[in-house]
Amino acid sequence: MTRKQIQIFFERLREQRPHPETELNYSNPFELLVAVTLSAQATDVSVNKATDKLFPVANTPQAIYNLGVEGLKGYIKTIGLYNSKAENVIKACKILIEKHNGVVPNNRADLEALPGVGRKTANVVLNTAFGQPTMAVDTHIFRLGNRTGLAVGKNVLEVEHRLVKVIPKEFILDSHHWLILHGRYCCIARKPKCHECVVSDVCNWPDRFEFGADRPSPKAITVKNLDL
Template sequence: MNRKKIAAIFERLKAANPKPTTELEYTSPFELLIAVILSAQATDKSVNVATRELYKHANTPQAILGLGVEGLSKYIKTIGLFNTKAKNVIATCRILVEQHGGEVPESREALEALPGVGRKTANVILNTAFGHPTIAVDTHIFRVSNRTGLAPGDNVRTVEDHLLKVVPPEYAHDAHHWLILHGRYTCIARKPKCPECVIVDLCEYKEKTPPETKAVKRSIFAKSPRLAKKVSKKRVRV
């Protein structure tokens, strides 16, 4: 994909969402760090439900460390892999207290040394909490980068390195969130919403989802009179 098209893609994503950010709820770098650790193989929604209650009672390394693994587990038991995550969070809090004065370090090396924190999590913290132009490649960004032709790669690190090379500097900080949100809500895995996509004409995906035609809709309604009647009541033209 040429650089002119890449710039146009991010120009449109910015126009559609000028100030993108994470959907995880937080009020400090520490709250964000814990939320991201908990979000592994879990939805942001489920993490937010748990942390809303947790942070009412403990939202500092010292306070969560005081809960212990058992106490913390009570707050996050609705999240997948909560036992392992509780152990990692407690171990992380201990390191933050003992080695970093209770503060989240602004260093990739220090972040990746924390239990439960890998490169992706470190990138999220560096980008969202500290404003670094990093890109945390998750399943959404990996899919969007490959499907659109923006930054193809056969593994997440290759895609990350590719994106860092091709994303224009003026879009570097927010590219992470634009791509995640685009993959989460538009360029979804099973049936991408191409007819609704703001970059559909710039995307190089060959198997784009076609717009639903009137003929297709009528065919659906013919097979389901009840659905046709329901739609008619809502005054939806077909």
Template sequence: MNKQKRHEIFSRLRAENPNPKTELEYNSPFELLIAVLLSAQATDVSVNKATRKLFPVANTPEAILALGVDGLKEYIKTIGLFNAKAENTIKTCRMLIEKHNSIVPDNREDLEALPGVGRKTANVVLNTAFRQIAMAVDTHIFRFGNRTKVAPGKNVLEVEAKLLKFVPKEFLLDAHHWMILHGRYICVARKPKCDACIIEDLCEFKEKTST
């Protein structure tokens, strides 16, 4: 795919949604960190349902740590993998208190050192909470990059590297959100809604569903 096509793709996505936002609900970098940590292999809808009950009760490292693993599980037991997530969340809260004065770090190294926080979670926090250029490649973005040919790659790291290289600079800060939303609602896994796609004429997916 040439750079003119890429520029037009992101121009259209921006025009349709000038101020894209994550669908996870949060009011602080800490709340975002916990929401993203809980969202692994789970939907944003399921995480929001849980955090709407959790955050009014505990939305600081100290408050969640005070709940303990069992107490936290009561709030997040409707989310997939909640046992492991509860353990990691408690460990992360303890580390934030002991090493970072209860403040979420704004750099990759410290974020990825937190239990349960991998590269993708760190990228979401860096981009969304701290407005740094970072590309969190989830299943939707991986599919978008490969289907459209904007950034084809065999694994998430390859797609991430190509997106950072090929997405025009003016779009880099918000590209992550545009691609997730497009993949979640239009370029869906089983049968993409090509007839409803604003970039259908630019996309290089050979098996389009449009008639």
């Protein structure tokens, strides 16, 4: 995409969702950390069903650690890979208690040192809990970045670096949420809803017209206060 297209792209997504938020339920950084850890290869809906029962009982590192692996499994057994996730969460709680006084760290190195926390999970926590301009690339954003031409890359890290580089500063903080929601509900994998997409006229996917996108009109593409 050109700089002009990218500006329009995010202006439209911002207009569509002025206040985007994660669909995971949480009330503090620790709850978010646990929820994102549990969400790997699972839906946000399934995670919310589990944490809606877990968090009223235990929502601190010490409280969840006190449950133990088997106790935690009882709350999250409906989530995929719950055995390994329960072990990782308990190990992470132990580290948070012993090394961080029960507080979720606000830096990448310490977050990624926690069991079950990879780069994507760390990026979500840094962005959503601490307001840092990070980009967590999941399958939806990876697909969207490559399909639209916004950020082309062979792997998630390439797409992440490209997105951080090309997204204007005014959009970067909320861009993760805009992209994941657009990828989840509009730019879906098998049958993208190009006929109702708000950015189809600046998208570079050649097959979009087969899914109902209108052919773009150059006169319709305008950007205010953009120095080109």
